[in-house]
Amino acid sequence: MAPRPESADKQGDALLARSQGIDDDGMATVARIFRDVTAAFGINGAPVFDRLASGQSLAQALSVSPAVADVMYARAHSWFSLGRVDRAQTLFRALCLLDERNADYWIGYGVCLRMAQQSDSAWKAFEIAAILRPDWAVPHFHALELSLSLRQWDRARDCLAAYDKTVTPEIPMSIVQEAQRLRGMLDVRQAVATASSAVAAGV
Numbered sequence: 649m650a651p652r653p654e655s656a657d658k659q660g661d662a663l664l665a666r667s668q669g670i671d672d673d674g675m676a677t678v679a680r681i682f683r684d685v686t687a688a689f690g691i692n693g694a695p696v697f698d699r700l701a702s703g704q705s706l707a708q709a710l711s712v713s714p715a716v717a718d719v720m721y722a723r724a725h726s727w728f729s730l731g732r733v734d735r736a737q738t739l740f741r742a743l744c745l746l747d748e749r750n751a752d753y754w755i756g757y758g759v760c761l762r763m764a765q766q767s768d769s770a771w772k773a774f775e776i777a778a779i780l781r782p783d784w785a786v787p788h789f790h791a792l793e794l795s796l797s798l799r800q801w802d803r804a805r806d807c808l809a810a811y812d813k814t815v816t817p818e819i820p821m822s823i824v825q826e827a828q829r830l831r832g833m834l835d836v837r838q839a840v841a842t843a844s845s846a847v848a849a850g851v
Contacts, residue, residue, distance in 0.1 A: 717746060724756055733763050744773075751780040755787060762794050770794055778810075785814040789823050792830055804834060 724739035737760035743753040758773030771794065778787040792807035811827060 717743060720746075721753070721756075728756070728760070733760050736760050737764065748776075749780060751777040751784065751787070754780070755790060758787075758790060762790070762797070767794060767798060783814055783816075785811050785816065785819050786823065788814060789819075789827055792827070796830060796833065801834070801837065804830075808834065 720739055720743055724736045724743065727733075727739065728736035737757065740753060740757035740760055743750065744757050747753060754773045754777040758770045758777065761767075761770035761773060771791070774787045774791045774794070778784070778791075781787070788807050788811035792804055792811060795801075795804040795807050808827075808831060815824070815827075
């Protein structure tokens with residue numbers, strides 16, 4: 649996976665809308681609904697949405713402290729490690745809503761989506777993470793896992809190439825080792841495919 653780079657000033661405004669499949673007109677409708685709903689509770693939601701429009705994350709617009717987000721992130725990892733992927737997914741999605749510019753949140757959300765077999769949404773999450781941190785190998789690694797699980801061999805090769813271009817010594821050894829294992833799987837499959845083609849051609 650090697651997504652096209654986007655200008656920094658457009659990234660934040662488009663990421664969440666893209667992940668939810670919302671176009672510009674849809675976002676305008678969301679803005680109107682947001683203001684109407686908050687007004688029904690006697691709350692002036694316009695300043696919050698204006699902060700969002702100015703480029704602030706939802707967490708910033710709502711004055712959610714980083715400490716709260718850190719607790720949510722830790723709890724999401726805790727649920728995931730306990731096998732409660734459904735609860736982890738809910739928290740990671742909330743974190744992506746609060747701060748759509750945090751690539752770690754999108755990776756967590758994408759992994760949960762992959763395990764829930766929501767492949768298209770998982771692809772979007774990994775793509776967003778790669779856009780946010782173009783020099784980070786982790787999104788490409790998880791996209792490699794996803795493409796292999798779907799038996800999308802050519803796409804897997806592209807993901808592996810993107811991973812190789814961005815891998816650094818800071819990447820956890822567990823990811824490096826698993827990437828090597830997946831590389832071996834791809835190499836074996838390529839060798840078998842080549843041999844089969846040769847036999848079919850009568851070589």
